[in-house]
Amino acid sequence: MSKISIIVPVYNTEEFVELCIESLLKQTYRDIEIVLVNDGSSKNCKVLLENIAKRDKRIKLFHLNEQSGVGAARNLGITKATGEWLYFVDSDDYVPEKTLEILQSNIKEKSLIVGRIRNTYFDNSTTVILEGVYAVKKYWNEKRYHVIKRLTAVNMLIRRDFVTQHQLFFSEKVAVYADVSFIFPAVLYSNQIAYMKDAIYFHRKRLEPSSQPPLMQRNEAEVIKDYLLMYNEVKNNYDEEELQNFIDVHFLNFYRKKIITFYKHHDESQLFEEVSTAMGRVAPELIKKYNWILKRETKALVQRNLDKYRRISKRHHFLRDLRRGISTKRRFNIFLYRRFFSQMKMSERLVVFESFAGKSYSDNPKYIYEYMTKQNMNFKFVWILNGKKKLPGSAIQVKRFSIRYFYYFARAKYWVSNSRLPKYLDKREGAFYLQTWHGTPLKRLAQDMDAVYMPGTNTQRYKRNFYEQSRRWDYLISPNPYSTKVFRQAFLFNKEMLEHGYPRNDILYQKNNQKDIMKLKRKLKIPVDKKVILYAPTWRDDEFYGKGAYKFNLKLELDTLQQHISKDYVIILRLHYLIAEHIDLTGYEDFVFEFTSHDDIAELYLISDILITDYSSVFFDYANLKRPILFFTYDLEKYRDTLRGFYIDMEKEIPGPLLMTTDEVVEAILNIDTLSEKYEEKYKQFHDKYCMWDDGNAAEKTVQHVFK
Numbered sequence: 001m002s003k004i005s006i007i008v009p010v011y012n013t014e015e016f017v018e019l020c021i022e023s024l025l026k027q028t029y030r031d032i033e034i035v036l037v038n039d040g041s042s043k044n045c046k047v048l049l050e051n052i053a054k055r056d057k058r059i060k061l062f063h064l065n066e067q068s069g070v071g072a073a074r075n076l077g078i079t080k081a082t083g084e085w086l087y088f089v090d091s092d093d094y095v096p097e098k099t100l101e102i103l104q105s106n107i108k109e110k111s112l113i114v115g116r117i118r119n120t121y122f123d124n125s126t127t128v129i130l131e132g133v134y135a136v137k138k139y140w141n142e143k144r145y146h147v148i149k150r151l152t153a154v155n156m157l158i159r160r161d162f163v164t165q166h167q168l169f170f171s172e173k174v175a176v177y178a179d180v181s182f183i184f185p186a187v188l189y190s191n192q193i194a195y196m197k198d199a200i201y202f203h204r205k206r207l208e209p210s211s212q213p214p215l216m217q218r219n220e221a222e223v224i225k226d227y228l229l230m231y232n233e234v235k236n237n238y239d240e241e242e243l244q245n246f247i248d249v250h251f252l253n254f255y256r257k258k259i260i261t262f263y264k265h266h267d268e269s270q271l272f273e274e275v276s277t278a279m280g281r282v283a284p285e286l287i288k289k290y291n292w293i294l295k296r297e298t299k300a301l302v303q304r305n306l307d308k309y310r311r312i313s314k315r316h317h318f319l320r321d322l323r324r325g326i327s328t329k330r331r332f333n334i335f336l337y338r339r340f341f342s343q344m345k346m347s348e349r350l351v352v353f354e355s356f357a358g359k360s361y362s363d364n365p366k367y368i369y370e371y372m373t374k375q376n377m378n379f380k381f382v383w384i385l386n387g388k389k390k391l392p393g394s395a396i397q398v399k400r401f402s403i404r405y406f407y408y409f410a411r412a413k414y415w416v417s418n419s420r421l422p423k424y425l426d427k428r429e430g431a432f433y434l435q436t437w438h439g440t441p442l443k444r445l446a447q448d449m450d451a452v453y454m455p456g457t458n459t460q461r462y463k464r465n466f467y468e469q470s471r472r473w474d475y476l477i478s479p480n481p482y483s484t485k486v487f488r489q490a491f492l493f494n495k496e497m498l499e500h501g502y503p504r505n506d507i508l509y510q511k512n513n514q515k516d517i518m519k520l521k522r523k524l525k526i527p528v529d530k531k532v533i534l535y536a537p538t539w540r541d542d543e544f545y546g547k548g549a550y551k552f553n554l555k556l557e558l559d560t561l562q563q564h565i566s567k568d569y570v571i572i573l574r575l576h577y578l579i580a581e582h583i584d585l586t587g588y589e590d591f592v593f594e595f596t597s598h599d600d601i602a603e604l605y606l607i608s609d610i611l612i613t614d615y616s617s618v619f620f621d622y623a624n625l626k627r628p629i630l631f632f633t634y635d636l637e638k639y640r641d642t643l644r645g646f647y648i649d650m651e652k653e654i655p656g657p658l659l660m661t662t663d664e665v666v667e668a669i670l671n672i673d674t675l676s677e678k679y680e681e682k683y684k685q686f687h688d689k690y691c692m693w694d695d696g697n698a699a700e701k702t703v704q705h706v707f708k
């Protein structure tokens with residue numbers, strides 16, 4: 001055997017570095033040394049590294065006093081390495097146990113062998129391949145420039161004397177493309193490179209913002225500058241035609257993907273000098289192969305004519321958008337939104353409201369709107385609603401995703417919504433977005449979720465979209481101090497939190513009297529001589545028909561309930577708005593009342609005497625009424641441990657019993673007074689913690705704050 005030196009530069013990756021080192025120590029190829037280079041990390045990280053270094057004598061730790069960049073750290077690693085081979089790993093990545101063995105046993109007399117890099121967020125879609133199949137081996141001769149395309153030195157095993165002989169080093173000038181100065185000559189001086197598909201390396205993709213944004217997620221201008229430095233370095237240092245050609249094509253692609261997008265959002269004068277110099281170095285015959293749009297742009301660049309370039313570039317952005325815009329009706333509307341509606345004058349007194357994606361006239365947006373209407377505030381209102389409704393006031397009703405939807409969102413100064421809005425609705429400068437959200441969090445939310453099981457998305461996409469969408473929120477309503485804390489962390493929200501309670505709960509203070517309750521019961525056609533039990537469960541992420549259409553399996557046995565309690569009670573069945581299930585209630589007509597499509601659950605709270613729910617945020621709101629709550633949690637373990645995870649310990653905190661069967665539910669209803677007494681103290685604590693801000697005036701306070 002001969003020793004492999006694994007070089008791992010570390011800069012503040014406390015969260016990940018242990019897993020990384022563990023994967024290296026587990027390598028089936030045993031003859032290794034791990035050269036850990038601390039690139040001036042924080043004290044915590046430094047201490048952690050010192051601890052890690054004690055775990056195995058094959059680990060050697062070196063420190064750079066201040067952060068010098070990944071290039072400098074790897075260069076130091078090379079000088080400290082004593083093995084026959086070098087192998088580079090980034091400290092947040094993961095190397096399956098067979099990888100080094102596969103690379104080492106196949107490199108033979110070559111200087112360089114590479115494996116496969118797989119990008120992953122390390123969610124549950126990641127399969128860590130432990131058993132190599134050894135089947136795929138390719139030798140690249142001409143195609144060895146593939147290696148350059150990866151622009152990274154990780155997952156390649158390289159002979160140390162080859163590195164010394166050709167004086168390979170990482171650039172310390174550039175940050176993102178530091179590897180290029182190392183891999184270009186490495187490839188150039190190897191006539192043939194072996195590639196092992198089974199030698200896998202998991203590269204961690206990271207969501208912004210983590211405590212340390214990874215290199216590739218730096219600000220665009222920095223990345224472009226860095227790229228151009230690298231491009232010039234390569235153009236200056238290597239004469240070989242093949243390489244020159246390769247880097248030119250690479251640059252043209254980079255120009256199309258990154259630089260053009262950059263100029264869409266920034267003035268063309270930025271970096272103009274650097275970009276035109278680089279374009280001037282590209283071989284002209286390569287440019288000839290491209291379409292006329294690109295040709296005209298490059299010409300203006302090469303001539304260093306900023307005005308001309310600016311003019312052409314504007315026109316081209318328009319053409320590119322249009323081309324994309326005519327592909328579907330939705331895209332066309334987005335095109336109109338961006339190109340026309342958003343260019344019109346902003347309507348200073350226009351407010352757009354939406355609740356649960358246009359499904360209902362409900363929740364916080366409804367109560368904010370009604371307050372503004374009652375106060376005769378001088379605003380024009382738009383409601384996004386899929387079906388036409390009878391609304392108080394003079395709001396214009398608009399269908400979701402219609403042309404008018406895009407028109408009003410573009411023109412309104414104020415957006416009020418209780419859930420997310422599509423990513424393509426960029427918010428204009430000067431507009432305000434009031435995110436009301438729709439409940440005190442019990443289930444883990446957004447960035448706090450381990451894995452997302454919803455259809456049509458995956459964990460990383462869900463989290464990234466969530467992050468981008470929530471960057472537009474200017475205000476977020478929080479119902480209680482506990483929610484403030486969770487929202488800050490789960491939504492990574494750092495703007496203004498409105499802490500006045502929930503507008504949707506105002507009604508629970510304003511109308512909690514016999515007269516109003518009777519009036520409501522009559523309006524909703526609920527028998528006035530019976531007590532009312534509201535059953536309002538939530539949805540299950542993993543039980544669905546399709547995107548946004550969830551199944552629901554009614555586990556509450558209506559027969560049993562009817563037998564035992566129908567003398568005194570009726571039941572209101574209220575399924576979650578995401579549930580598409582239709583439940584057949586034949587035979588229960590006078591006993592069970594379906595209110596799933598009723599807009600406003602707050603009215604149902606008011607007329608009910610007992611709430612039965614499960615893992616829904618409804619119980620936080622209902623507790624304002626101080627009426628009994630039962631929890632029918634037949635799938636508690638699965639929901640808590642597999643699907644979502646909770647923020648609070650239900651067993652400890654909730655103000656009512658956890659019931660697993662219909663019989664237990666019946667039993668609890670029949671003994672509701674004794675139960676209430678038993679839970680009195682817990683209820684009080686719960687109320688104090690979660691309902692302390694609600695007092696019937698949340699809408700007023702919110703409106704005064706936002707619509708000054």
Ligand code: C2G
Nearest residue numbers: 438439440441536537538574575576601616617618
């Ligand atoms: N809701 C409802 N009827 C139900 C369940 C919920 O009308 N049967 C409404 C309530 O206003 C509730 C809101 O939808 O507060 C959110 O419902 P949850 O069951 O809590 O589930 P979810 O939509 O996943 O939101 O921070 C809150 C979380 O995001 C939960």
